[in-house]
Amino acid sequence: FFSSKSLTKENMDAIEEVLFTSDVGVKTSQRLLDFLNENLSNKELEDAGKMRDALKQRIKEMVKVDVPPVAFDKKPYIIMIVGVNGVGKTTTIGKLGAKYRALGKTVLFAAGDTFRAAASEQIEVWGERAGIQVVSGQEGSDPAAVIYDAISAAKAKDIDIVIADTAGRLHTKLPLMEELKKVKRVCNKAVEGSPHEIFLVLDANTGQNAISQAKEFNDALGITGIILTKLDGTAKGGVIIGICDELKKPVRYIGIGESVEDLRDFDPDEFVNALFE
Amino acid sequence: NLTEKLSGVVKRLRGEGKITESNIQEAIKEVKLSLLEADVNFNVVKNFVDAVTRRALGTEVLGSLTPDQQFIKIVHDELINMMGKDSTGVELSGKPPVAIMMVGLQGSGKTTSAGKLARYLQINKRKPYLVSCDIYRPAAIEQLKKVALTVGVPAFDTNPQDKPVDICRAAIGQALVKGCDVVIIDTAGRLHIDEELMKELEEIKAAVNPSEILFVADAMTGQEAVNVASTFNQRLDITGVVLTKMDGDARGGAALSVRAATGKPIKFVGVGEKMDGFELFHPDRIASRILG
Ligand SMILES: Nc1nc2c(ncn2[C@@H]2O[C@H](COP(=O)(O)OP(=O)(O)OP(=O)(O)O)[C@@H](O)[C@H]2O)c(=O)[nH]1
Ligand SMILES: Nc1nc2c(ncn2[C@@H]2O[C@H](COP(=O)(O)OP(=O)(O)OP(=O)(O)O)[C@@H](O)[C@H]2O)c(=O)[nH]1
Ligand SMILES: [Mg+2]
Ligand SMILES: [Mg+2]
Numbered sequence: 338f339f340s341s342k343s344l345t346k347e348n349m350d351a352i353e354e355v356l357f358t359s360d361v362g363v364k365t366s367q368r369l370l371d372f373l374n375e376n377l378s379n380k381e382l383e384d385a386g387k388m389r390d391a392l393k394q395r396i397k398e399m400v401k402v403d404v405p406p407v408a409f410d411k412k413p414y415i416i417m418i419v420g421v422n423g424v425g426k427t428t429t430i431g432k433l434g435a436k437y438r439a440l441g442k443t444v445l446f447a448a449g450d451t452f453r454a455a456a457s458e459q460i461e462v463w464g465e466r467a468g469i470q471v472v473s474g475q476e477g478s479d480p481a482a483v484i485y486d487a488i489s490a491a492k493a494k495d496i497d498i499v500i501a502d503t504a505g506r507l508h509t510k511l512p513l514m515e516e517l518k519k520v521k522r523v524c525n526k527a528v529e530g531s532p533h534e535i536f537l538v539l540d541a542n543t544g545q546n547a548i549s550q551a552k553e554f555n556d557a558l559g560i561t562g563i564i565l566t567k568l569d570g571t572a573k574g575g576v577i578i579g580i581c582d583e584l585k586k587p588v589r590y591i592g593i594g595e596s597v598e599d600l601r602d603f604d605p606d607e608f609v610n611a612l613f614e
Numbered sequence: 615n616l617t618e619k620l621s622g623v624v625k626r627l628r629g630e631g632k633i634t635e636s637n638i639q640e641a642i643k644e645v646k647l648s649l650l651e652a653d654v655n656f657n658v659v660k661n662f663v664d665a666v667t668r669r670a671l672g673t674e675v676l677g678s679l680t681p682d683q684q685f686i687k688i689v690h691d692e693l694i695n696m697m698g699k700d701s702t703g704v705e706l707s708g709k710p711p712v713a714i715m716m717v718g719l720q721g722s723g724k725t726t727s728a729g730k731l732a733r734y735l736q737i738n739k740r741k742p743y744l745v746s747c748d749i750y751r752p753a754a755i756e757q758l759k760k761v762a763l764t765v766g767v768p769a770f771d772t773n774p775q776d777k778p779v780d781i782c783r784a785a786i787g788q789a790l791v792k793g794c795d796v797v798i799i800d801t802a803g804r805l806h807i808d809e810e811l812m813k814e815l816e817e818i819k820a821a822v823n824p825s826e827i828l829f830v831a832d833a834m835t836g837q838e839a840v841n842v843a844s845t846f847n848q849r850l851d852i853t854g855v856v857l858t859k860m861d862g863d864a865r866g867g868a869a870l871s872v873r874a875a876t877g878k879p880i881k882f883v884g885v886g887e888k889m890d891g892f893e894l895f896h897p898d899r900i901a902s903r904i905l906g
Contacts, residue, residue: 357656360836363647422859422887423721423832453887454760455753462752473764478633507862536746544653544836546864567720570805594752595720 348385353393359575359612362545365582367528369395386473389516393609399578401605402587407534407562409442413526415499415531419517419558420538421550422505425566425592427456429538431463432592432600440466442497444497447487448473450504462503466597468495480504480516481523488527501532508553521558534561536589541574543569551580560584566592569599573612615906617686622684630736633670633685634783640686642667652865657839658874661800667786684895690901697873701881702788704731704826705853710785710795712823713745716856717815718830718845720803723858723884725754727830729761730892731856732882733837735796743794744772745770747778747818748802748839750804752810758800765889778802786822799824806845828881830856831872834864839871840861847876850870858884869900 349370354364372395373388383401416433427450432535434444446464448471450456457473464471472487474480484501503520506513524531525537537560539547549553554560563581565574568591588603623640644662669793677704679871706712714731716724722834725746732742746761746769748754757774762769770785782799788798801818804811829843829852846852855876857869860883868882880895 354656358648360653360838363651387629421834421862423723425721453757455757457757458753459751466726507859509861509863540721540832542832542836542838542842543834544864544867545651546653546862547836549863570719570838571807571841574838581715 338607345383348388350381351385353389355613356575359573360544361575361578362548365576365579378451383389384512389613392565393613396578396612397605397609399582400588400608402581402585404587409498409590411528411530411533412452413445413488413499413503413528414530414533415488415494416534416536417501417503417521417524417532418536418538419503419554419560420505420506424505424538424540425544426505426538427460427463427502428595429564429566429590429600430460431467432597433500433590434469435467435597436600437498438469443495444469444500445487445491445494445496446471447484447499447501449484449487449501451476451478451480451483452504456502456504462598481516481520484520485523485527488524492528508550508557514553514557518557535559535596536562536564537586538566539574541565542570542572543576545576547576548580551584551586556583560586561600562587564588564590564592565603567612569593574608575612617643617782617793617905619648620686620689620727621682621871623854624685625676631679633669635667638667638670638685645689648906649867649870649904652867652869652906653836653839654867654904655871655874658840658871659796660707661874662692662696662798662870665696666823671740690905693870693901694897696870698879698903700897701879701895703894704735704881706740706796711789711796712795713786713799714822714826714828715799715801715815715818715822715824716828716830717801717850717852718803718807719832719842722803722830722832723799724803724830725761727828727856727858727882727884727886727892728758729765729767730889731882732762732767734800734882736765736814740796741794742767742796742798743770743785743792744768744798744800745782746772746800747779748800749774749776749778750802751779754802755795759897761865761889763802768794773837778814779821782818782822784786789872797822806842812845813885819850825851826854828854828856829872829876830858830866833857833860833866833868835868839868840875842873844875847878851875852878854879854881856880856882856884857895861885864905865904866900867904870904
């Protein structure tokens with residue numbers, strides 16, 4: 338039901354269905370259809386195969402944000418993990434820590450969720466499993482203080498990478514977003530120029546609300562990358578197409594399960610192919 | 615919002631005596647797009663819009679309402695109609711202790727909702743007992759125990775080396791001993807496509823014969839809400855839905871998707887991280903929100 342001069346009705350309906358059911362969203366789907374109309378010949382627009390290839394190529398361009406890889410060029414390299422409730426932040430930290438250790442780095446976890454029941458205990462288990470020290474605080478203590486202590490410990494022990502967990506929070510809760518800004522300022526106090534990465538974790542099951550999540554967390558903190566979790570489910574995570582195109586932030590990793598090894602580098606080709614499966 | 619968009623589009627209905635297929639085409643398109651933006655499932659939107667069209671066609675433009683108001687009212691009423699009734703809470707029939715199972719995808723809010731439900735039942739003069747049979751997630755049992763402590767409700771001392779079915783049976787035995795009349799079972803998050811773990815839920819159901827099986831769904835869920843909810847419903851015959859994280863700004867179209875896919879009632883809404891962030895479901899509230 339978009340106005341489209343040359344796309345045959347069948348081809349348009351087919352494309353719309355794939356895009357909408359993959360959570361690509363109304364606005365981004367319209368932009369993709371406009372792109373096809375503007376760039377393909379009438380003959381090509383009648384060829385479903387050519388359309389699909391052009392669409393895949395365009396989507397790939399939109400999600401492949403041209404930024405250098407994560408560099409670990411400062412020590413300690415400080416990574417802050419943020420996102421709304423239940424998306425997989427703590428689990429992803431467990432996976433990242435193990436991954437970086439396997440690359441020969443020393444890692445320390447900061448248990449920056451001092452709010453939720455058993456949050457420290459949860460990240461402590463991940464630390465134990467990977468042989469990674471966890472610095473935590475009392476439940477209800479100031480998360481910025483815990484993270485500051487963790488960074489001090491990392492400096493004293495000559496640790497390569499600090500990964501700071503934070504409590505899940507809805508982006509609409511302004512005092513909680515202010516708390517994150519404070520955590521960011523405290524990191525910078527401890528190590529100038531840090532945090533060196535702020536990764537926003539998004540759940541692939543999330544619909545269009547992921548767009549406001551990305552926008553609000555980015556406006557508040559300036560995120561440096563996205564981690565898309567739970568892609569082992571049936572959701573496609575299509576909402577990140579519009580997010581990457583608009584915010585120009587790269588998806589760095591994807592989560593594909595609940596075990597420590599279930600983390601992969603983001604591959605635009607894999608992502609686009611999965612959309613059209 | 616949709617009302618504003620529709621007022622513009624349906625203005626031309628003024629001066630027309632009846633609503634016809636052609637004169638509401640634009641309005642129907644606006645409704646479609648608005649529902650998709652609200653994360654209502656693509657096919658649920660199609661069916662909803664067909665229902666609205668059927669209801670609207672041939673409707674006389676009544677004297678008291680302007681045509682746009684009439685159309686909006688039809689959309690609103692149809693949405694409320696599809697969402698079901700005001701929730702009356704949980705069904706607790708059967709010999710005590712009665713079991714309630716909390717099921718759903720990873721991270722949807724089951725453990726938190728289990729605690730909230732316990733608090734709600736306690737306020738309603740029940741004696742709830744909490745048990746975690748999540749032997750997989752690090753510190754899951756600890757989380758549920760802490761939640762129980764916060765609410766002031768006893769919790770089973772789950773041994774993560776035991777099987778979930780045995781844990782649940784033992785917990786019911788303990789609840790009986792303690793004189794509790796409801797056992798709320800917190801299960802591990804799982805994928806609807808994980809055959810082994812879906813079977814585990816079926817086994818727990820068979821063992822405890824629950825009075826309620828509540829599917830806990832995140833309000834920000836997108837298109838897959840239909841697929842996930844249908845699968846849980848087909849495997850378990852859920853009795854109700856808890857929609858969590860409604861204190862955010864997600865439009866919550868998943869509510870309509872889940873309702874349409876399962877026909878089961880939405881019983882509660884989670885509106886915060888604390889134990890008091892729990893309300894009975896009211897269809898008119900979510901209908902306005904979905905329509906934006
Ligand atoms: N299937 C699947 N489950 C995941 C993935 N990542 C995390 N999970 C699960 O999602 C649930 C929530 O994960 P957490 O790491 O606690 O999420 P969180 O964002 O830290 O949650 P809060 O701190 O409460 O906001 C857990 O059951 C995890 O095992 C993934 O990639 N795939
Ligand atoms: N803002 C808000 N947060 C909620 C709500 N319900 C749950 N949460 C949060 O969502 C996150 C996940 O909640 P859990 O109860 O751990 O979810 P779960 O379904 O038990 O997760 P798994 O056991 O890993 O599948 C936590 O940070 C909760 O505090 C709600 O209604 N509003
Ligand atoms: Mg966490
Ligand atoms: Mg849980």
